[in-house]
Amino acid sequence: MTGRSARLERVTRETSVTVALELEGSGATIDTSLPFLDHLLDQVARHGGFGLELHARGDVDVDAHHLSEDVGLAVGAALDEALGDRRGIERFGAATIPLDESLVEVAIDLSGRPGAWVELGGERALLLGRPGVAVEHVEELLAGFARAGRLTLHVRSLRGRNTHHQLEATAKALGRSLRAALERRGGTDVPSTKGRL
Numbered sequence: 001m002t003g004r005s006a007r008l009e010r011v012t013r014e015t016s017v018t019v020a021l022e023l024e025g026s027g028a029t030i031d032t033s034l035p036f037l038d039h040l041l042d043q044v045a046r047h048g049g050f051g052l053e054l055h056a057r058g059d060v061d062v063d064a065h066h067l068s069e070d071v072g073l074a075v076g077a078a079l080d081e082a083l084g085d086r087r088g089i090e091r092f093g094a095a096t097i098p099l100d101e102s103l104v105e106v107a108i109d110l111s112g113r114p115g116a117w118v119e120l121g122g123e124r125a126l127l128l129g130r131p132g133v134a135v136e137h138v139e140e141l142l143a144g145f146a147r148a149g150r151l152t153l154h155v156r157s158l159r160g161r162n163t164h165h166q167l168e169a170t171a172k173a174l175g176r177s178l179r180a181a182l183e184r185r186g187g188t189d190v191p192s193t194k195g196r197l
């Protein structure tokens with residue numbers, strides 16, 4: 001692989017996840033056994049302009065909770081590794097993306113400080129796909145991603161009621177925000193007055 005990349009495996013008693021991330025790559029091959037999560041992650045990669053290979057299995061018969069969180073943690077850890085010392089990156093990214101009636105705003109700071117503040121609309125009891133994925137599973141994924149990716153993540157639904165649209169607009173806005181934040185500005189400066197991220 002050329003450019004910034006990472007490949008890792010994360011195995012616990014609940015789940016097993018392998019990730020290959022290429023920040024200068026393209027194409028997504030995603031199989032988490034949760035089709036709706038695959039649908040969302042495919043859009044994150046596509047609109048993020050990076051390559052993502054992801055294979056994940058876990059105790060989804062219990063609930064999609066563990067697998068969702070661990071997928072987020074694994075992809076976040078891969079991002080952290082691929083970013084290295086974070087020299088020369090844009091650092092900030094934000095996007096407001098519509099999908100029909102839904103409008104979702106995402107802002108990212110590749111700050112080195114983990115935190116996720118997520119406010120989504122839609123029907124929280126709804127399960128999308130089979131095995132089912134709910135809004136709270138996507139929230140777990142995003143929280144894990146921010147934690148392991150050591151990044152600040154804000155997600156806010158500005159409008160809309162269709163749950164599928166809310167989550168899909170979130171995935172697209174996350175991709176666009178990441179694409180901007182990951183951009184190389186040229187040079188080797190760490191974009192912080194502290195001198196490190």
Ligand SMILES: [Mn+2]
Nearest residue numbers: 039164165168
């Ligand atoms: Mn869709």
